[in-house]
Amino acid sequence: MKAKILFLVLILSSLSSITAVNARLNSDDSVLINYIDKHKTNQLKLLEDLVNINSGTGNRRGVEKVGERFRIELDDLGFKTQWVNLPASMKHAGSLVATHSGPGKKILIIGHLDTVFPSHSPFQSFTLSPDHLSATGPGVIDDKGGLVTILYALKALNQAGKLKYANLTVVLTGDEEQAEKPTSISRKALTEAAQGSDIALGFEFSLTENQLVTGRRGLSEWYLSSSGKSGHSSKIFQAASGDGAIYETARVLNSFRTVLSNIPGLTLNPGIILGGQTVKEDTQQNTGNASGQKTIIAAQTLVHGDLRFLSDEQKCMVEQKMREITMSALPLTSSQLIFNNIMPAMSEKNENRQLLAEFSDISVALGGSSLQAVSAAERGGADISYIAQYVSASLDGLGPWGKGAHSQSETLEVKSLPEVTKRAAIFINHYLN
Numbered sequence: 001m002k003a004k005i006l007f008l009v010l011i012l013s014s015l016s017s018i019t020a021v022n023a024r025l026n027s028d029d030s031v032l033i034n035y036i037d038k039h040k041t042n043q044l045k046l047l048e049d050l051v052n053i054n055s056g057t058g059n060r061r062g063v064e065k066v067g068e069r070f071r072i073e074l075d076d077l078g079f080k081t082q083w084v085n086l087p088a089s090m091k092h093a094g095s096l097v098a099t100h101s102g103p104g105k106k107i108l109i110i111g112h113l114d115t116v117f118p119s120h121s122p123f124q125s126f127t128l129s130p131d132h133l134s135a136t137g138p139g140v141i142d143d144k145g146g147l148v149t150i151l152y153a154l155k156a157l158n159q160a161g162k163l164k165y166a167n168l169t170v171v172l173t174g175d176e177e178q179a180e181k182p183t184s185i186s187r188k189a190l191t192e193a194a195q196g197s198d199i200a201l202g203f204e205f206s207l208t209e210n211q212l213v214t215g216r217r218g219l220s221e222w223y224l225s226s227s228g229k230s231g232h233s234s235k236i237f238q239a240a241s242g243d244g245a246i247y248e249t250a251r252v253l254n255s256f257r258t259v260l261s262n263i264p265g266l267t268l269n270p271g272i273i274l275g276g277q278t279v280k281e282d283t284q285q286n287t288g289n290a291s292g293q294k295t296i297i298a299a300q301t302l303v304h305g306d307l308r309f310l311s312d313e314q315k316c317m318v319e320q321k322m323r324e325i326t327m328s329a330l331p332l333t334s335s336q337l338i339f340n341n342i343m344p345a346m347s348e349k350n351e352n353r354q355l356l357a358e359f360s361d362i363s364v365a366l367g368g369s370s371l372q373a374v375s376a377a378e379r380g381g382a383d384i385s386y387i388a389q390y391v392s393a394s395l396d397g398l399g400p401w402g403k404g405a406h407s408q409s410e411t412l413e414v415k416s417l418p419e420v421t422k423r424a425a426i427f428i429n430h431y432l433n
């Protein structure tokens with residue numbers, strides 16, 4: 001009797017979940033779901049093949065090989081594909097750009113072909129756990145998991161006869177992990193694609209099954225140089241000698257800390273400091289030289305730091321405050337600041353949260369969890385940061401979830417792969433209608 005009741009409860013609960021699913025998913029969606037479920041072994045096999053091709057950012061041939069593997073697949077789906085190479089003076093691979101014209105609003109899809117693991121890294125191959133629940137390998141989530149998510153979502157749409165309506169550009173960059181400078185050149189293909197697009201979807205990995213990225217902090221760097229009047233240490237603080245460069249730098253840094261350390265979402269970090277009679281930083285090698293004596297008032301200091309910010313407005317406000325702080329210099333000293341932009345912020349906005357809500361509804365309809373925005377402070381920049389300003393809405397973290405990215409324990413949770421692929425395919429299908 002008890003067993004019968006339990007059986008009835010199970011039937012009723014599965015019926016009610018089917019009703020809930022049907023409320024949001026249409027018959028095309030079930031074609032997408034079936035295709036993705038049926039092909040998940042092929043998808044995982046392709047991921048294995050891609051992970052086993054070394055594509056560390058510096059390994060241009062490897063990066064291009066991964067891109068070529070993709071190019072064939074995208075050509076088959078009717079995309080127009082081309083490599084946008086970087087100028088000869090830059091050593092990295094360019095971007096593979098694939099366009100599919102169709103009616104309606106245009107979606108930009110972003111992924112990257114490179115990994116942080118160079119050809120000489122000991123971490124080179126794909127390993128599936130004995131229970132098949134997880135897989136490790138260089139780039140298995142960052143970002144080759146994202147690449148196979150993109151491809152199988154597109155294949156599913158093609159199978160359902162929906163791809164022909166899609167207006168899509170896929171940009172797979174060759175050096176996301178270490179973008180060639182200036183980024184105005186290395187991100188040109190991405191920027192141009194974004195300028196003609198309505199929304200951007202980034203397929204970087206996710207840290208958990210219920211988090212997506214609606215904002216990423218921007219990054220810039222600053223150099224603070226101070227100078228003072230050199231002289232015998234016994235005369236420091238006297239009117240004719242002044243306070244010296246090192247005290248002036250200490251004043252500026254302490255003011256940065258007291259004035260700017262409590263602004264939400266903002267951090268600034270002095271990473272290296274040099275002071276004495278002469279100073280020289282080698283930014284390529286991350287080293288520096290300083291010469292001086294304890295008995296001589298310091299003539300020069302140099303500080304090199306970074307700045308992370310939530311929006312362009314916040315960046316401008318902070319740069320202005322930093323400049324003001326440098327202006328009230330100690331006696332017979334002066335300070336100067338130079339700023340270099342590295343990566344703009346992908347600013348949080350309602351339109352991004354709207355995309356998140358749509359993905360969340362799909363996730364719930366698929367029987368998964370509702371999705372939340374991860375705090376911008378918890379994730380670094382990514383390629384989507386360069387272009388978020390050009391589209392009306394953007395969302396990142398749409399690749400599979402796992403852990404240990406950029407380390408030799410980089411791990412994919414295998415079941416996440418069909419899951420995120422379904423979310424993406426269904427989202428695109430609904431966006432077409």
Ligand SMILES: [Zn+2]
Nearest residue numbers: 142143176204
């Ligand atoms: Zn990545």
